[in-house]
Amino acid sequence: xxxxxxxxxxxxxxxxxxxxxxxxxxxxxxxxxxxxxxxxxxxxxxxxxxxxxxxxxxxxxxxxxxxxxxxxxxxxxxxxxxxxxxxxxxxxxxxxxxxxxxxxxxxxxxxxxxxxxxxxxxxxxxxxxxxxxxxxxxxxxxxxxxxxxxxxxxxxxxxxxxxxxxxxxxxxxxxxxxxxxxxxxxxxxxxxxxxxxxxxxxxxxxxxxxxxxxxxxxxxxxxxxxxxxxxxxxxxxxxxxxxxxxxxxxxxxxxxxxxxxxxxxxxxxxxxxxxxxxxxxxxxxxxxxxxxxxxxxxxxxxxxxxxxxxxxxxxxxxxxxxxx
Numbered sequence: 001x002x003x004x005x006x007x008x009x010x011x012x013x014x015x016x017x018x019x020x021x022x023x024x025x026x027x028x029x030x031x032x033x034x035x036x037x038x039x040x041x042x043x044x045x046x047x048x049x050x051x052x053x054x055x056x057x058x059x060x061x062x063x064x065x066x067x068x069x070x071x072x073x074x075x076x077x078x079x080x081x082x083x084x085x086x087x088x089x090x091x092x093x094x095x096x097x098x099x100x101x102x103x104x105x106x107x108x109x110x111x112x113x114x115x116x117x118x119x120x121x122x123x124x125x126x127x128x129x130x131x132x133x134x135x136x137x138x139x140x141x142x143x144x145x146x147x148x149x150x151x152x153x154x155x156x157x158x159x160x161x162x163x164x165x166x167x168x169x170x171x172x173x174x175x176x177x178x179x180x181x182x183x184x185x186x187x188x189x190x191x192x193x194x195x196x197x198x199x200x201x202x203x204x205x206x207x208x209x210x211x212x213x214x215x216x217x218x219x220x221x222x223x224x225x226x227x228x229x230x231x232x233x234x235x236x237x238x239x240x241x242x243x244x245x246x247x248x249x250x251x252x253x254x255x256x257x258x259x260x261x262x263x264x265x266x267x268x269x270x271x272x273x274x275x276x277x278x279x280x281x282x283x284x285x286x287x288x289x290x291x292x293x294x295x296x297x298x299x300x301x302x303x304x305x306x307x308x309x310x311x312x313x314x315x316x317x318x319x320x321x322x323x324x
Contacts, residue, residue, distance in 0.1 A: 023082055023084070025078060025079065025080055025088050026077070026079050026080070027075065028092075029076050030092050032074065032076075032093055032138055033091075034072070034074065034142075035087065036086065037085060039087075041069070041071045041072075042072040044070040044071065047070040049067065049068045049070065049143065049211055050063055051070070052140075052211075054140065054211045057211060058208050062208075066211055089145050091144065092136065093136050094135065097131050097133050098131065100116055100132050100160070100222070101113050101115055101129070103153075105150065116128040116160065116163070118168070119164075120187035120188055121171070122187050124187060127225075127226045127227075130221050130224065131223075132159065132221070133220075134155065134215050135216050136215060137214050137215060137216045140210060140211060143211070144213065144214025144215060145214070147214060151214055154212070155217065159209075159217070162206065166198065170187060170190060170191055170194075188225060191225050195222055202222070203219060206220070
């Protein structure tokens with residue numbers, strides 16, 4: 001009887017130590033928790049991520065694939081009670097920063113996670129440096145905890161794929177008149193001049209990561225785009241020549257514009273001179289019309305005679321026709 005009692009007391013003590021002391025847990029200020037019962041997460045009815053606005057960024061063909069249930073979230077605080085058949089999954093929702101060349105599955109890749117390589121549209125291999133900020137999405141904890149095996153690896157892989165596709169097809173818009181035209185140039189120069197647009201494009205394209213993997217990409221900051229060292233000098237020479245050509249074109253355009261303005265001014269001056277010469281003739285014609293109207297043909301003949309006399313005074317020689 002004593003042996004049986006000892007076994008029972010021992011089992012009771014083991015049960016208290018094993019389950020009693022571990023049946024309470026707390027959730028930190030920067031943490032969120034999800035409980036599973038026999039391996040199944042506690043859900044909020046039939047609600048899914050497709051009912052949340054975060055799914056608006058998904059393509060129509062992706063909505064069925066990334067349809068995750070909404071789960072019950074344990075907020076910071078405690079202590080909370082859990083039964084032995086329940087398990088608590090805690091995650092940190094604090095914002096984290098990582099080098100965009102970091103590969104979670106292969107830390108030695110991309111020059112030990114420091115430089116990400118990409119190819120431009122003119123087949124120039126470039127090295128990209130920068131950081132990304134991300135945090136676990138509280139609105140899709142199921143996708144982060146149970147949707148994929150390694151969410152960080154999926155997000156980084158998706159980010160790198162979108163970035164390389166954008167680098168390979170990037171064309172910088174330039175303003176020409178009232179319409180935006182594309183100027184054929186050196187891709188790396190266009191990329192350097194449009195880093196802000198590139199970062200904003202990455203932020204827009206990666207909005208769907210929250211619905212896909214349960215990770216919100218807060219921001220991307222691409223800080224450097226550099227060619228290989230062996231082509232840096234050649235690229236500098238090309239840039240110098242390109243700048244010289246642009247300067248010559250600007251000077252020629254300015255000179256042409258100045259000549260056009262001068263030509264317009266000359267036309268205006270000559271037009272005013274012609275109008276000044278024509279105006280007395282117009283007034284004379286008007287006066288003659290009035291004279292003819294009041295005096296008739298006799299008045300006109302007298303006016304012509306007087307005009308001829310004025311001309312005879314100024315002439316040195318007069319030739320007349322003799323009528324036979």
